Amino acid sequence: MNGRCGRKAQGWRGLGCGRRMTAPREAIYQALSEMAGHPSADEVFQKVRAGRPGIGLATVYRNLELLRNGGHIRLVDAGDGKAHFELNHAAGGGGHHHHLICRRCGSVVDYMDFEREELELISKLEKHLSRKYGHQITDHDISFYGLCQKCAAQGSKR
Amino acid sequence: MNGRCGRKAQGWRGLGCGRRMTAPREAIYQALSEMAGHPSADEVFQKVRAGRPGIGLATVYRNLELLRNGGHIRLVDAGDGKAHFELNHAAGGGGHHHHLICRRCGSVVDYMDFEREELELISKLEKHLSRKYGHQITDHDISFYGLCQKCAAQGSKR
DNA sequence: TTAACTGCAAACACTTTGCATAGAT
DNA sequence: ATCTATGCAAAGTGTTTGCAGTTAA
Numbered sequence: 001m002n003g004r005c006g007r008k009a010q011g012w013r014g015l016g017c018g019r020r021m022t023a024p025r026e027a028i029y030q031a032l033s034e035m036a037g038h039p040s041a042d043e044v045f046q047k048v049r050a051g052r053p054g055i056g057l058a059t060v061y062r063n064l065e066l067l068r069n070g071g072h073i074r075l076v077d078a079g080d081g082k083a084h085f086e087l088n089h090a091a092g093g094g095g096h097h098h099h100l101i102c103r104r105c106g107s108v109v110d111y112m113d114f115e116r117e118e119l120e121l122i123s124k125l126e127k128h129l130s131r132k133y134g135h136q137i138t139d140h141d142i143s144f145y146g147l148c149q150k151c152a153a154q155g156s157k158r
Numbered sequence: 159m160n161g162r163c164g165r166k167a168q169g170w171r172g173l174g175c176g177r178r179m180t181a182p183r184e185a186i187y188q189a190l191s192e193m194a195g196h197p198s199a200d201e202v203f204q205k206v207r208a209g210r211p212g213i214g215l216a217t218v219y220r221n222l223e224l225l226r227n228g229g230h231i232r233l234v235d236a237g238d239g240k241a242h243f244e245l246n247h248a249a250g251g252g253g254h255h256h257h258l259i260c261r262r263c264g265s266v267v268d269y270m271d272f273e274r275e276e277l278e279l280i281s282k283l284e285k286h287l288s289r290k291y292g293h294q295i296t297d298h299d300i301s302f303y304g305l306c307q308k309c310a311a312q313g314s315k316r
Numbered sequence: 317t318t319a320a321c322t323g324c325a326a327a328c329a330c331t332t333t334g335c336a337t338a339g340a341t
Numbered sequence: 342a343t344c345t346a347t348g349c350a351a352a353g354t355g356t357t358t359g360c361a362g363t364t365a366a
Binding site: 075077079100102103109111113117118121124125126128129132133134135136137138139140141142143144145146147148149152 | 233235237258260261267269271272275276279283284286287290291292293294295296297298299300301302303304305306307310
């Protein structure tokens with residue numbers, strides 16, 4: 001949208017996003033892309049660490065932030081106080097999805113149902129809100145909260 | 159939905175939610191209800207403290223959590239690492255709204271546009287997702303992220 | 317060559333918890 | 342009288358930052 005990368009994104013090089021392409025950065029993206037679900041920063045750290053023992057947690061945080069700014073990955077709020085991440089396939093127009101989050105166990109289910117109707121309403125909303133409030137909308141988040149099947153079965157209160 | 163209050167909610171008493179109705183709890187809800195926007199836990203604390211000097215921050219956190227579980231207030235994620243709160247007017251079916259959040263300055267704008275279409279799609283989605291995934295959906299969050307007018311004007315990168 | 321990146325550890329900010337006391341029912 | 346809620350301070354947690362050394366460009 002505004003100043004995205006500014007460089008030709010030839011496959012993987014796009015991750016550099018005008019910055020240096022370092023081994024840790026690649027390893028971090030790689031790790032995230034190999035992980036299922038929505039790992040937390042620390043989980044990504046553990047995974048990267050397995051293949052690159054010397055890596056630091058700070059580097060993971062710094063790169064996740066960088067990758068997020070570059071639009072490569074996306075932050076998911078699972079309501080557990082930690083930041084969770086997932087690849088932003090939506091950047092390619094591909095597998096964008098929304099979330100179904102359990103308030104008890106924190107599990108996150110992705111869903112892509114009603115894609116057509118949702119996308120239609122969403123783009124209508126984005127356009128309208130942009131005009132009305134002057135916001136420059138780049139992103140959205142639609143999540144449903146409640147109890148997952150397992151937790152709901154475990155009894156209603158606490 | 160599941161085990162909500164279980165007591166007759168005679169106006170304000172409903173806040174007790176089966177628990178003791180204490181002055182701090184009332185003061186905290188009162189403070190939040192008098193504040194505009196989406197104050198953070200600490201902002202609520204400051205406001206309550208003004209009228210009740212002795213109150214503790216922990217009590218504010220404990221009660222915000224309690225009120226949230228009781229469905230009286232709602233947590234808003236402004237992406238700034240702090241928990242923000244607002245009254246859950248939606249509980250009464252009234253002024254439910256969604257958010258327009260600035261990634262730069264963290265400002266949050268409420269909007270209620272396209273209410274009919276949105277609500278229609280949302281309730282359809284909730285029903286469908288409940289059936290398909292077995293989740294017990296109690297709540298949802300729809301937010302658009304980007305730059306507010308002011309921040310967008312201040313330059314595109316950085 | 318040089319400026320961004322890294323790893324480490326220390327610093328931070330927000331939130332939660334332990335415990336003795338106060339207070340609602 | 343009983344048992345939950347409170348206030349304080351101390352402990353956690355997740356995340357950020359300072360800095361000297363490293364490394365991509």
